[in-house]
Amino acid sequence: xxxxxxxxxxxxxxxxxxxxxxxxGLPAEGAKVIDxxxxxxxxxxxxxxxxxxxxxxxxKDDFTHGTMAAAAGGVTTVGEMxxxxxxxxxxxILEEKARLLSSxxxxxxxxxxxxxxxxxxxxxxxxxxxxxxxxxFLGPTTGNIPPPSNQDMLAALEVSxxxxxxxxxxxxxxxxxDYYMRKxxxxxxxxxxxxxxxxxxxxxxxxxxxxxxLAKASGGWIHIVHIGAAEVLDALAKAAAEGVNLTGETxxxxxxxxxxxxxxxxxxxxxxPPVRGGRHREELMEAVKSGLIEVVASDHAPHAAExxxxxxxxxxxxxxxxxTLYPSMIDLALRGELGIEDVVRLVxxxxxxxxxxxxxxxxxxxxxxxxxxxxxxRGETVVTExxxxxxxxxxxxxxxxxxxxxxxxxxRGIVVYDRGEIVSGPVGKHVKPVRE
Ligand SMILES: [Zn+2]
Numbered sequence: 001x002x003x004x005x006x007x008x009x010x011x012x013x014x015x016x017x018x019x020x021x022x023x024x025g026l027p028a029e030g031a032k033v034i035d036x037x038x039x040x041x042x043x044x045x046x047x048x049x050x051x052x053x054x055x056x057x058x059x060k061d062d063f064t065h066g067t068m069a070a071a072a073g074g075v076t077t078v079g080e081m082x083x084x085x086x087x088x089x090x091x092x093i094l095e096e097k098a099r100l101l102s103s104x105x106x107x108x109x110x111x112x113x114x115x116x117x118x119x120x121x122x123x124x125x126x127x128x129x130x131x132x133x134x135x136x137f138l139g140p141t142t143g144n145i146p147p148p149s150n151q152d153m154l155a156a157l158e159v160s161x162x163x164x165x166x167x168x169x170x171x172x173x174x175x176x177x178d179y180y181m182r183k184x185x186x187x188x189x190x191x192x193x194x195x196x197x198x199x200x201x202x203x204x205x206x207x208x209x210x211x212x213x214l215a216k217a218s219g220g221w222i223h224i225v226h227i228g229a230a231e232v233l234d235a236l237a238k239a240a241a242e243g244v245n246l247t248g249e250t251x252x253x254x255x256x257x258x259x260x261x262x263x264x265x266x267x268x269x270x271x272x273p274p275v276r277g278g279r280h281r282e283e284l285m286e287a288v289k290s291g292l293i294e295v296v297a298s299d300h301a302p303h304a305a306e307x308x309x310x311x312x313x314x315x316x317x318x319x320x321x322x323x324t325l326y327p328s329m330i331d332l333a334l335r336g337e338l339g340i341e342d343v344v345r346l347v348x349x350x351x352x353x354x355x356x357x358x359x360x361x362x363x364x365x366x367x368x369x370x371x372x373x374x375x376x377x378r379g380e381t382v383v384t385e386x387x388x389x390x391x392x393x394x395x396x397x398x399x400x401x402x403x404x405x406x407x408x409x410x411x412r413g414i415v416v417y418d419r420g421e422i423v424s425g426p427v428g429k430h431v432k433p434v435r436e
Contacts, residue, residue: 001041002344004363012041014370017412021366034408034415036374042344043364044076044107044371044409045326048132048351049168049225049249049297051318052078055100056085061302061391066322067106067428069300069389071416073323074373074406076107077352077361077431079132079297082114087145089114091125098130098430105428106416107409108371110355115167117146120155124163130432132355133166133223138174138207147174150214157220164435166223166247166354171207171232172199172273185313192312193262196274201229204273208235212246221245223354226299228254228273230283236292247354249295250284251321252328257281257396265396267308267315271299288346289338295354296346298325302392320390324397326373327381331402334377356433370413379405389422 001008003022011026012019052066063080070078080101082088088097094113101109113126115136123134134156138147148156153167160167177199184198204227211222212235224232227250239246257269258277269275287293301318308316329347333340352362360369381402385393409417416424 014413019368019370040375042373043348044373045074045347046077046351046362047075047298047322048079050078050300050322051081059304063101063104065391068422069323071106071409072389074326074409076371076411079110079355082112087114089119090122091129094126107428108431115148115156120152123156124159127165135168137170153214157218160220166221168223168225171224172203173206176203192266196276199274201231204229205231208232215246216244223247225249226251230280248293249297250293251299254284268394269396270317272317294350298322302390308394319395320392327402330404334403356435372410374408376405381405
């Protein structure tokens with residue numbers, strides 16, 4: 001069992017949804033017992049970054065299938081991003097979205113608000129209404145949400161400094177991206193491997209340094225999500241050394257896929273920022289080991305097949321990832337590339353802290369919610385369309401085999417997923433951060 005204090009052998013007793021005790025030989029009288037001998041008992045993953053498309057984008061996917069996918073992948077809490085329709089730009093829309101999704105959730109969920117052009121004044125109300133943070137899309141994205149100005153960012157960051165919540169940014173400089181996209185198009189490139197050239201690492205580097213400066217000036221907290229370029233690490237390191245509140249997230253695809261994979265998977269691996277491979281992959285892996293990058297999340301972003309199966313310039317960016325988040329990271333641990341404690345820190349503990357849900361979520365410890373994933377380290381996860389619960393079946397990992405297999409996912413003591421089947425109803429709840 002992986003706890004915040006290390007790996008131990010023993011039992012977990014969950015009473016009324018919460019962990020009552022951990023240790024050897026706990027009383028099981030009257031309790032449902034799951035024998036996890038020779039298994040890995042991990043906290044449920046906290047996937048801080050998902051786009052489940054509801055409401056408004058149901059042709060891509062929906063919250064029911066998205067949260068079933070999460071449960072089947074050992075995820076017990078998701079942080080749902082705000083670029084649904086309408087975008088979550090004020091308290092009323094946030095509360096309406098929470099109501100709508102509550103009856104459909106198979107795992108617990110927090111909601112991100114959006115920081116867009118002109119709504120900085122609405123941020124405080126969204127936070128006090130229970131948003132886990134706000135997301136700023138600095139470049140074009142699904143739903144075409146206008147980017148906030150630096151002044152909007154600073155105003156929101158001052159609220160962050162006061163109330164302490166993350167402002168998540170998509171860190172690519174829009175003008176640099178725009179310039180190279182047009183240049184590559186004009187050069188007649190149309191192969192999927194053009195993507196990392198059309199969105200060079202310097203676009204991420206520029207956005208990271210701007211984020212560093214804004215966080216430093218304001219004292220607020222910026223969390224750079226889906227980091228794909230090694231160039232971002234200098235800004236994170238300088239911020240860490242100086243006490244500037246700049247943190248980062250990366251995703252399994254940046255740690256696993258490489259440049260030559262474009263010829264195999266094509267637009268299935270088209271994502272923003274692009275997968276770059278090589279030195280980026282190696283340096284990002286070092287950064288998650290050292291903790292310089294604190295979180296690994298999926299950026300789960302399903303699309304309809306006809307939106308993905310287009311020429312590279314028109315194909316949608318992103319793919320369904322929440323179900324492969326934990327399996328792909330556990331695979332790295334079972335191959336010896338990361339410690340299993342590293343995986344738990346990156347995928348459960350740190351994201352729970354980012355979302356303001358620690359210690360309720362993200363760790364196996366007394367008092368925490370009984371959110372558990374039980375993994376057979378000798379098993380195997382084969383990614384097939386049948387296994388994949390998202391309605392959108394496109395992922396570069398289709399057909400892959402990961403070491404280890406998730407046997408049970410338990411949410412607040414309720415078994416949601418049992419060896420291949422979703423066995424509960426939609427028992428997930430909207431969860432709000434506790435910030436003191
Ligand atoms: Zn995203």
